[in-house]
Amino acid sequence: MSIEVKNLSFDYEGISVLRDVNFQIDRGEFIGIAGPNGSGKSTLARCLNGIFSPVKGEVVVDGISVKDTSKQWIIRQTVGLVFQNPDNQLVASIVEEDVAFGPENLGIPPAIIRERVQYALERVGLINERKRPVSSLSGGQKQRVAIAGILAMRPEYIVLDEPTSMLDPVGRKEVLSTVLQLKEEGVGIIYITHHLEELVYADKIILLYKGEVFKEGSAREILTDEETLTRIGLEIPEIPALSLRLKGLGIDFNETPLTIEEMVNVLFN
Amino acid sequence: MSSLIEMNDVWYQYNPDSPLAYWALMGVNLRIERGEFISIIGPTGSGKSTLIQHFNGLLKPAKGEVIVDGVDISRTSDLKSIRKKVGMVFQYPETQIFSETIYDELAFGLRNYGYSEDEIEERIESVTKKLGIDYLPLDKSPFLLSGGEMRRIAIASILAMEPEVFVLDEPLANLDPQGRRELLREIDSLNKKESLTVIIVSHDLSEVSRYANRIIVLSEGKIIMDGPPKEIFKDVEKLIDISLGVPQLVELLYNLYKRGADIPYNILDMEEAAKVIVKWRKSLGNRDKLRTIPTA
Ligand SMILES: Nc1ncnc2c1ncn2[C@@H]1O[C@H](COP(=O)(O)OP(=O)(O)OP(=O)(O)O)[C@@H](O)[C@H]1O
Ligand SMILES: Nc1ncnc2c1ncn2[C@@H]1O[C@H](COP(=O)(O)OP(=O)(O)OP(=O)(O)O)[C@@H](O)[C@H]1O
Ligand SMILES: [Mg+2]
Ligand SMILES: [Mg+2]
Numbered sequence: 001m002s003i004e005v006k007n008l009s010f011d012y013e014g015i016s017v018l019r020d021v022n023f024q025i026d027r028g029e030f031i032g033i034a035g036p037n038g039s040g041k042s043t044l045a046r047c048l049n050g051i052f053s054p055v056k057g058e059v060v061v062d063g064i065s066v067k068d069t070s071k072q073w074i075i076r077q078t079v080g081l082v083f084q085n086p087d088n089q090l091v092a093s094i095v096e097e098d099v100a101f102g103p104e105n106l107g108i109p110p111a112i113i114r115e116r117v118q119y120a121l122e123r124v125g126l127i128n129e130r131k132r133p134v135s136s137l138s139g140g141q142k143q144r145v146a147i148a149g150i151l152a153m154r155p156e157y158i159v160l161d162e163p164t165s166m167l168d169p170v171g172r173k174e175v176l177s178t179v180l181q182l183k184e185e186g187v188g189i190i191y192i193t194h195h196l197e198e199l200v201y202a203d204k205i206i207l208l209y210k211g212e213v214f215k216e217g218s219a220r221e222i223l224t225d226e227e228t229l230t231r232i233g234l235e236i237p238e239i240p241a242l243s244l245r246l247k248g249l250g251i252d253f254n255e256t257p258l259t260i261e262e263m264v265n266v267l268f269n
Numbered sequence: 270m271s272s273l274i275e276m277n278d279v280w281y282q283y284n285p286d287s288p289l290a291y292w293a294l295m296g297v298n299l300r301i302e303r304g305e306f307i308s309i310i311g312p313t314g315s316g317k318s319t320l321i322q323h324f325n326g327l328l329k330p331a332k333g334e335v336i337v338d339g340v341d342i343s344r345t346s347d348l349k350s351i352r353k354k355v356g357m358v359f360q361y362p363e364t365q366i367f368s369e370t371i372y373d374e375l376a377f378g379l380r381n382y383g384y385s386e387d388e389i390e391e392r393i394e395s396v397t398k399k400l401g402i403d404y405l406p407l408d409k410s411p412f413l414l415s416g417g418e419m420r421r422i423a424i425a426s427i428l429a430m431e432p433e434v435f436v437l438d439e440p441l442a443n444l445d446p447q448g449r450r451e452l453l454r455e456i457d458s459l460n461k462k463e464s465l466t467v468i469i470v471s472h473d474l475s476e477v478s479r480y481a482n483r484i485i486v487l488s489e490g491k492i493i494m495d496g497p498p499k500e501i502f503k504d505v506e507k508l509i510d511i512s513l514g515v516p517q518l519v520e521l522l523y524n525l526y527k528r529g530a531d532i533p534y535n536i537l538d539m540e541e542a543a544k545v546i547v548k549w550r551k552s553l554g555n556r557d558k559l560r561t562i563p564t565a
Contacts (some may be wrong), residue, residue: 012413036417036445036447037415037417037421037444038414038417084416084443085363085416087361087363087364133289136283136284137314138313138318139318139360139361139438140313141313162442162443165443166313166439166442167472168312168313168512168514169472169474169513169514169516170514171312171472172514173514194417194443194444194446194449197517230447233446233447234445234446235446235450237517238475238518238539241539242518242542242543245543246543246546246547249544249547250547251546251547260517260520260521260524263521264521267525267530267546267550268525268528
């Protein structure tokens with residue numbers, strides 16, 4: 001079971017935004033996507049669950065083409081998308097109603113919906129805010145509601161478009177650990193971010209640049225490739241950057257540490 | 270001369286006299302001087318956006334007073350001149366953008382204050398260059414932009430007004446890494462050369478800590494810390510306690526420290542951190558130099 005993206009091209013009224021993008025993601029896999037502003041990440045995200053239909057090429061979700069309009073309903077159920085801006089996604093006025101909206105649309109029985117809403121709100125730490133109006137929430141609280149809304153739908157794949165842009169460092173870690181847990185449960189994760197340190201646990205990272213795949217590779221390959229990252233407007237994250245500097249100052253690593261934990265362990269050896 | 274912004278025992282409540290009543294600020298005291306570069310940090314929901322909206326009178330305190338450049342925002346009938354002085358970029362740019370073209374969006378504030386079309390054109394040209402969005406067609410709808418492009422438009426439209434105080438709510442969110450750095454450099458140079466007063470709310474602790482001369486930490490509607498970055502990041506436990514967190518470098522150094530390394534951990538500069546680590550590793554040859562590991 002997988003999402004296959006084959007020679008995908010997309011344009012907005014004749015202006016080309018994605019060209020010949022190819023990759024595949026299996027259930028249980030975690031793929032990170034990074035690229036400078038305007039490189040086409042959010043457009044790609046919308047192609048993955050059929051909001052946008054490819055101008056050329058194909059997106060196939062568990063064997064079903066997103067172009068098949070009769071199957072749209074199944075595709076949306078299979079691939080959940082957390083939008084870059086929560087305001088584009090939040091629809092109901094009360095937090096718990098908003099989170100229930102997705103599952104309700106899928107025709108799930110009320111008792112199960114209640115369970116799922118509870119589960120999703122607990123997971124994002126908003127269970128105490130369940131009765132509050134969405135409009136009265138802070139920026140980061142809204143972003144968490146948007147994530148809960150997709151969790152409650154229990155999709156097979158989740159596409160997250162900058163899900164932590166409004167969260168504090170602790171909140172970022174929480175979202176990331178939720179994502180890793182979902183991966184363990186067999187959910188396919190496509191994670192778009194400008195905070196490249198969040199991709200250290202990705203199985204694969206794809207760099208988008210001007211609508212094309214510029215480079216792809218393992219987290220270690222991509223996150224230590226200072227030259228490539230700098231060339232396309234990104235930056236090497238702090239820990240690998242520090243690793244490279246320490247190398248320059250004579251501390252030898254077999255493998256460049258990516259995380260704080262790795263670095264601490266290596267330095268205490 | 271009095272402070273640029275003064276807050277005396279400021280309290281703010283959302284939805285007073287209703288079941289949804291919520292005290293978002295509780296007894297805030299604050300002085301901000303001209304030419305400062307301040308970063309306001311704090312966990313989600315701690316009151317950062319609420320606090321800064323008092324600086325140009327968008328919100329008014331339920332109790333206490335807010336004085337901006339000598340004017341009490343609760344008493345003045347001339348908020349327009351305060352808003353010209355204090356430029357504010359909102360957390361979600363979409364809430365601030367409403368024009369049909371990028372040009373009109375950038376021109377809106379300037380027209381409102383009666384600038385000539387020539388002057389407006391000149392400022393738009395300069396500000397779009399500064400923010401790296403001069404490649405965008407000015408007749409395009411600002412609603413058809415990517416997230417990062419939209420944020421740059423929102424920032425540019427306020428910067429074009431040449432405010433004396435520049436207040437930005439999460440301006441780095443949605444910007445790519447180099448975009449974040451370029452924006453901070455641009456703001457920093459305006460702060461240094463033109464003594465623009467800068468107040469930035471941000472969750473990107475590492476980035477803003479490198480530029481701010483002062484960090485204010487909010488938690489549950491109160492200021493709990495206020496000082497230079499190096500002082501703030503001495504108290505790692507407190508920042509973790511309020512579930513905010515610390516910059517990655519500080520977290521790394523603190524972890525080394527806790528395992529027994531005899532090093533300072535309130536370091537925000539990469540080169541400095543690298544030197545400290547190398548020095549400590551060299552001293553490791555001699556086990557005596559290992560600090561005794563603190564008991565938990
Ligand atoms: N609805 C639209 N109509 C026309 N052009 C659009 C539309 N949405 C986006 N674009 C343009 O397409 C390009 C890619 O946009 P997209 O939102 O996919 O970028 P992104 O990689 O997500 O950027 P960011 O990091 O800023 O969110 C941008 O140049 C943008 O201006
Ligand atoms: N209109 C409103 N009605 C009721 N409560 C509100 C309203 N706006 C904000 N609040 C509450 O006030 C508190 C402070 O909100 P504020 O937006 O100032 O937080 P913040 O520090 O900016 O958070 P974030 O980092 O998530 O943006 C939050 O608990 C929020 O839920
Ligand atoms: Mg985007
Ligand atoms: Mg806020």
